[in-house]
Amino acid sequence: MPSNLNIDESGSQFKALNSERPLQLLADWVQEAKDLGMAEPDAMNLATVDAKGNPHNRMVLMRHINEREIGFFTNLESRKAADIFATQRTSSTLWWPQLGRQVRIEGTATEMPRDMVEAYYQSRPRKSQIAAWASKQSTELASMNRLHQDFRQYEEKFSDKTVPTPTFWGGFTILVDKIEYWYSKPFRLHERIVLTKGEQNWSITRIYP
Ligand SMILES: Cc1cc2nc3c(=O)[nH]c(=O)nc-3n(C[C@H](O)[C@H](O)[C@H](O)COP(=O)(O)O)c2cc1C
Incomplete structure (x- = not known):
């Protein structure tokens, strides 16, 4: 831990932060939101950039x-x-309003290995598996009726069978190179800590709210 950062100062929410395990606090915060029964505790906004430099989220x-x-x-x-x-x-940004916490994450995404995709897909409810087959996500859809027709068609096709993972369905992992933890405090004197990946180690910096 660099000496210029007093992570232990009184009242700090970040005493548990460890620059050798920069994502641990994120995992802890998601788990805490789950334990409290919050809706969609792992929902995150994801921004990407197209080949022309336009952002989409x-x-x-x-x-x-x-x-x-x-x-x-x-x-x-x-x-x-x-x-x-x-x-x-x-x-990406995650936000838990009831906890007054936000996390921002930047990184580089690559396609997820198929064994991880298979394991997750096969753990999903059957109707969600079938819905994945029926959705040509982000392309034009003539009507909701058409979507329901396609769903029924795949339900019949896979009736009494394990639903196979579509080759067009998968996942992405994001190798994180920057993560910011934000903790809400009274009078907008919020607490912010940024961890940035360097050549050897992660640096850790406190920043103004
Ligand atoms: C809370 C929430 C969670 C979502 N989770 C996912 C998800 O895990 N994967 C996914 O493909 N779409 C998810 N969606 C739908 C996406 O926001 C989006 O509409 C869809 O993926 C198409 O995005 P794209 O056209 O930018 O690819 C979610 C939507 C909401 C509101």
Whole structure:
């Protein structure tokens, strides 16, 4: 821990922060939100950038986290997937209003290994699995009727069978290179800590709110 940062000062929310495990506090905060029964505790905004430099963002569920990366699942032919295949850079925000906490994450995304995708897909409810087959995500849909027809068609096709994972469905892992923890405090004197990946180690900095 660098000596210029007093992480232990009285009242700090970040005493548990460890620059050798920069994502641990994120995992802890998600778990705390889950334990409190909060709605969508792992929902995160995901911003991507297309080949022309235009940003696009939307919500996804952060369904993977380890010591260096986070991840989510999606359609590999969607807008977000096209952006990631083109530029790889992502920026994400998670927010838990009841806890007054925000986390911002920047990193580089790559397609998730198929064994992780298979394991997650096969753990999903059957109707969600079938819905994935029926959705050509982010392309034009003539009517909701058409979507329901397609859903029923796949229900019949896979009746009494394990629903296979579509080849067009998968996930992305994001190798994190910057993470900011934000903690709400009275009078907008919020507490912010940024961890940035360096050549060897992560640096850790306190910044003004
Ligand atoms: C709370 C919430 C969670 C969502 N989670 C996912 C997700 O995990 N994966 C996904 O593909 N879409 C998810 N969506 C839908 C996306 O926000 C988006 O509409 C869709 O993925 C298409 O995005 P794109 O056109 O930018 O690719 C979620 C939406 C909400 C509101």
